[in-house]
Amino acid sequence: MKSGFGTVLGLTLLAGYLAAAPARAGDPEQICDVPSNLLSTESKLPKVAEAVRSGQPLNVLVVGSRSSTIPSSEGSAYPAKLQAALKESLPSTAVNLSVEVQGARTTEDMGGGLVKLVEEKRPTLVIWQTGTVDAIRSTDLDDFRNAVDAGIGALQQAGTDVVLVNLQYSPRTESMISGSPYLDNMRVSAQEHDVPLFDRFAIMHHWNDAGDFDLFSPAHGVELAKRVHACLGRALSKFVIDAAHLGPAQQN
Amino acid sequence: MPSIADPISGMRLADAKDASAAAAAAPAVTPQATSERELRLDLFRGLALWLIFIDHLPTNILTWLTIRNYGFSDATEIFIFISGYTAAFVYGRAMLQVGVVVATARILRRVWQIYVAHVFLFTIFLAEISYVATRFENPLYTEEMGIMDFLKQPDVTIVQALLLRFRPVNMDVLPLYIVLMLFLPLILWLMKWRTDVTLALSAALYVLTWHFDLYLSAYPNGVWAFNPFAWQLLFVFGAWCALGGARRMSRILAPPITFWICIAYLFAAFLVTLSWYLPQLGHIVPRRIEQWMYPINKTDLDVLRFAHFLALAAITVRVLPKDWPGLKSPWLRPLILCGQHSLEIFCLGVFLAFAGHFILAEVSGGAGMHFLVSVTGIVIMCAMAWVISWYKHSADKGASRYKSAGGNADLAGGAV
Secondary structure, three states, rough: OOOHHHHHHHHHHHHHHHHHHHOOOOOOOHHOOHHHHHHOOOOOOOOHHHHOOOOOOEEEEEEOOOHHOOOHHHHHOOOHHHHHHHHHHHOOOEEEEEEEEEEOOOOHHHHHHHHHHHHHHOOOOEEEEEEEHOOOOOOHHHHHHHHHHHHHHHHHHHHOOEEEEEOOOOOOHHOOOOOOHHHHHHHHHHHOOOOOEEEEHHHHHHHHHHHHOOOOOOOOOOHHHHHHHHHHHHHHHHHHHHHHOOOOOOOO | OOOOOHHHHHOOOOHHHHHHHHHHHHHHHHHHHHOOHHHHHHHHHHHHHHHHHHHOOOOOOHHHHHHHHHOOOOOOHHHHHHHHHHHHHHHHHHHHOOOOOHHHHHHHHHHHHHHHHHHHHHHHHHHHHHHHHHHHHOOHHOOOOHHHHHHHHHHHHHHHHHOOOOOOOOOOOOHHHHHHHHOHHHHHHHHOOOOOOOOOHHHHHHHHHHHHHHEOOOOOOOEOOOHHOOOOOOOOHHHHHHHHHHHHHHHHEEEEEEHHHHHHHHHHHHHHHHHOHHHHHHOOOEEEEHHHHHHHHHHOOHHHHHHHHHHHHHHHHOOOOOOOOOHHHOOOOOHHHHHHHHHHHHHHHHHHHHHHHHHHHHHHOOOHHHHHHHHHHHHHHHHHHHHHHHHHHHHHOOHHHHHHHOOOHHHHHOOO
16 A cells, blocks of 8 residues: 555656646747647537538537636637637638627526527537536536536537536635536536537646646736636637547548 | 543532532543553544645645545545544443433533534635635636625625535535534434444435435535435444444454455445546446446445445454554654544644635745645644643643543543
8 A cells, every 4th residue: 555655646746747847938839738638538529520521611609607708808718719729720611609608607597598599599519618607606416417417418409519618727716616526527427428528627727737827826917817718719629629530630 | 622521620610419420430431441542543533634634725746645536435434434433432431421411411512612613714714705805806717706796795694604504615524513413412322222223223314315315405505515414324333333333343344355345346446536537547437337326426425435435444444453553653643643633633624724725825826835835734733733632631720630530631632
């Protein structure tokens, strides 16, 4: 047992060291690298793949709570950055994106309106960001899980691909909001419905640990938020393209 | 401190009858308490307190040492089980020797102390959250700041907190403990009659909880993070072990087959846990088992968690004999001391976790700082435990009387 602990400790220290070690050059693209395991998923996005391959427009709908936007500069929030990055990676595809921010609504509240939204906007892909409001209000976990399941089910039934986006990593409020049970439930739910989960929490956690961003910062300015969202948008675009198997190698 | 020793130190004040009863009781307890002092309990409760503290801090290197990363159960199980064990040990004897009424009165005083401790911690939490709410306005986290909304209606929130219905993060264990202790007189009274029947009743309540989905609601919504209807099983099981169950269990624990079953279960649990952290290993858990197993419910003390704790305990009891010389080693002394003053050290741990969060937020959040905060916290906990035990043995006025009670103050002080 003792040597086992020792090994684990050694490996952890080593991993921490390796994660922190690479010196970061000035290249802004390099600043927020995401380890490939955080962007890999076994679930697929067949509708997205089909749309891109057949030259149809790619309609993306982002449904989320307030952490899907930046107050008074929506153009810098991750959905807009996602659109830009998708356009760049898929030059021959028209990428349309609409955002539906529903502040202060729980997963259950949001889930009810999803089908109607899909009927209105006819998206190929719905990016559903949720969980934060539930964690803040400590929604009952069974209710939360059922709401996530029902929401994903409704979206799949309506014929769209789904990407689930979980909570932000928010170290300042970590002692006040208990996110982990909600993160766990979203992970299980995504796995069961075979839906890709964009692990925003782990990715931001990684950036904070690796020193890309200081998410503890009490800065009042909007700059940090903009930079984080730009990186999130780029990572999310990469995630979507990988899950749809539209990487350069797979795109003929 | 609530203890068998209390009536002795307060003898002059107590009425004659009670005092003589207590005085008569003390010597009867003393030899057993001193000769049978279970240092292993103190050791592991101390360990649980350290682990709870580390788990309450943001994730850092030390977090990887906590047992919840290697299996289903975590430090809470250890804490509740040992608490049941020691509480039954101390108050169970009191019940036999000074009667149900006096023992109940002592337990209720203990409940009151834990309640006051909880309210004290809540005050500190309020201070922290109010400070953060006014100082921190990062646009990245406007949504998360919604957690401060309750500050807008302190009239409701604070009353709900006093009713134990509003519990901020990391403040779930004491309310559970308060409820369990509140029912301890009933549990002990039943155990005095039939220990096995009491355990069976407790298991039945556990089953009913799962079947009918019993729970205590919380404020503003949701349920108690540790459902007392389910967690009582661990507490009562601890009490059952203290009152003779452990001795009878040894027949089941002795054969090597038990040992190997436990090892196999722990290993399987370890693999499953590993698959949470390394998604590449996801395929090692068959889908059928996955569907049956998840979610592993902490709120209602999932059977898998309970079994995991039992396996851990069975192996520990076997590997670490009662008279293991290491228990006297100065290296383990800090852990044991912490375990002996668990209410104080638990509260201190929750406070230090708040303070740690605060330092990480205000000063710096690097990995080095994380490590430093964790280690410093543990050192402070040990130092405090040492100071408390110094008070009990040397500084208190009644020190000589305490000593004459044969170290009972310690045991009961540890009766959290």
